[in-house]
Amino acid sequence: METTNKIRVLIAKPGLDGHDKGAKIVALALRDAGYEVIYSGLHQTLDQIIQTAGQEAVDVIGLSIMSGAHLPICEKLIAMMKEQGLNEIRLTVGGVIPFQDIPKLKEMGVAAVFPGGTSFEEITKGMNSLIER
């Protein structure tokens, strides 16, 4: 079946920030590129995100973070993913991410970072390269 080959992505807005235009347009772009996209909605706790990711059996989580809190959020989420044995899921991050923080995020275990301004094409290319099928 065609649907089984679709890459499943959870676009998630962790924490209290409500600026969701970026998350929504990336969700629409990935959907148009043939992904199965689940959008978390706003104000999600990390527990909720992990639960949704597990339930929906996603391949990739795409976090959208604008508030500047990307380092503590990613650190915590990665620890929780390890704890719960979700090692297969790749974590990606987009939003207001200063360049100097990208190596730090990668070191933590973030698979790809797509700072604001990254084109849809580069996001889908980046996501595809994370998943070997």
Next chain:
Amino acid sequence: MGVAKYIKDERGAIKEVVYQSGIKIKPAYGPEDLEKAGFTYDKDLGSPGEYPFTRSLHPQSYRSRAWTTRQYTGFGTPEETNERFKLMIANGQNGLNVAFDLPTQMGYDSDHPLAEGEVGRVGMAIDSLKDFETAFAGIPLDKIGSGLTINAVATIMMAMYQATAEKFGYKKEQISTTPQNDILKEMIGRGAWIFPVEHGVRLVGDSIEYAVKELPKSNPVSLCGYHIRESGATPAQEIAYAFEIAKAYIDNVVQRGIKPEDFVGRFSFNFNVYGNLWEQIAKFRAARKLWAKMLKNEYGVTEKKKLFLRGLFGGGGSGLTKEQPENNIMRGAYYALGAALSGAQTTALCSFDEAYTIPTPRSALLSLRTLEMLMDEVGLRDTVDPLAGSYFIETLTLEMEEKILEEMKKVQELGGMVQCISSGLIQRKVSSQAYEYEKGLQSGEYKKVGLTPGKTDNEAEQTDAGAVELHEYNEEWAKKSKANLKELRRARNDKEVTDSLKALEKAARGDENVMPYLVKCCHAYATVGEMAGVFRDTFGEWNEPEFY
């Protein structure tokens, strides 16, 4: 090119121009265009300061007074914010525009698990009256007005502001505060909502009613087309949706037996300035006119000053680019020019580095200087509404008026704004428009100078980013807030807190106005999290509708 659609012939000459609001632009305009539209001076413009105020709210406009500049400030602890407030007042600023951190905006205390990593980050952290007492210490609250950028818990912050003033020995009649308090726009864009739609609107109604009766110098609502535009609305929709939201609030207050004449004069607006220059100018002129006409014809408002569309035209965030950030300094200047040509009463400008960081004092000062140059150097104060009478601008203003009315009618036909937001219809519409616009930018259909379609040049971008100095987050802020909170919970009178919260709950469950009860809670040092917690228990939380 730009944010409008440009169709060109094979030699690169422009064949067709269509603005975002859907208006086609002709190569040239003449008297026949105004004649065709039935334009007359008295009906469509009026003299400056005269109904329908298309030209200006005041006869002398910037001649009598330059625009007010209100850059958005607040970070860290109340102590730090207080220092920054005092500095700005010492530099001649006569109004404050207060930023709150996300936990405060969402009604959580600094020690709540969801507040982790966010305390003091995007604004100041407020847990209780103690923090407001610190933040506003030494500020003459009878002379300085404060804009409070808060929505879901705006009632709590208004009460907090009053309680602080009373603590300092002022009377509530002397203070002037403008909470943003536009919950419906939060549900379309910006996302700092908590309670379901009908309860959100009720709280806005409570604050308006209370301001009418008890806070004669305060302005309880600032309607923000701004964030709706940022979320993907066209300029015509920005105005139309803000007006339809205003009508939802007006209806709520009218149901309480209060006449529109008694409160609409206290509304203010916040609109965006990015996009095509002419389209923005026509938008503001048409908006002033339509608002006055609507209040007069639909709500029977007669007093001249109550027909004014007062507000801030500024910002422009979505027009700025991450690439080559210094280009944003020039972009901001052109956006500000549009605001000045439109007769903006109050303004503020996004700083060039906002795609990277919270503006530093250096970049915020650049924005302020840009605004000052327009007024003090290049002549924007010379004469009122300098573009009036232009065949193009007047035709465009009339066309924009029509487009705004069309968009308002669509909302009305779908059951009004409360219905359109509850069903998620408006959110889906603006998101899909934002997506289409972004695709247009990436394909090169819309041009942004310095941006190569479909390509991110990481190396160049890293060099560009070198122009930006990052605002540092200080972990100590959270520690300090938490320690203060712990001490507060120990020192305050528990019975007073419990009793005041119980009384608040009773009012919230019934249909009594919650404001006086909130003021009592604040005086008892109940925390923001406790007061919002009462509302959370009573009203529940909003379930966001699916967005596609």
